[in-house]
Amino acid sequence: MKRINIYQTTPEAYKPLLDLEKHIAKSGLDRTLYHLIKVRASQINACHYCINMHTRDAMKEGETAQRLFLLDAWRETPELFSKKEQAVLALTEAMTLISEKEITDEIYQEVEKHFNEKHLSAIIMGITIINAWNRIAITTKMPLD
Secondary structure, three states: OOOOOHHHHOHHHHHHHHHHHHHHHHOOOOHHHHHHHHHHHHHHHOOHHHHHHHHHHHHHOOOOHHHHHOHHHHHHOOOOOOHHHHHHHHHHHHHHOOOOOOOOHHHHHHHHHHOOHHHHHHHHHHHHHHHHHHHHHHHHOOOOO
16 A cells, blocks of 8 residues: 655655755764664564665665664674664663653663763764654655665
8 A cells, every 4th residue: 555655745754854954964973873773673673674775775884784774783793883882772772662761860870970061962863863754654655776
């Protein structure tokens, strides 16, 4: 069954989301880290469209296949992910699964140790926006490209 294409139907609804993406891109947040956020949240949400897109984008920018293959097992492969990346991945998982349990002070404080307020804000907004994109892509059954 074909579903709505929101971008074609109401492109003005996409504009604020795209503007937020542009803001995050200008924030100085490390692109590699942002790709990890996008892929990990998309894995949790089982968003095939976003996993496909962001994995390809990450690899184009130099991310390794090994790290992407093992991203959902980052806790078991700490040698592949820095402490900073691990902190962001923990926050990504907690925010993506927010309905299951609270975001603990421990998770928040660990991320806060590694980033200034501007970058922490970009991380939180980045996690928020990828979850929004996942929900749009899953609901509308966006096809792989």
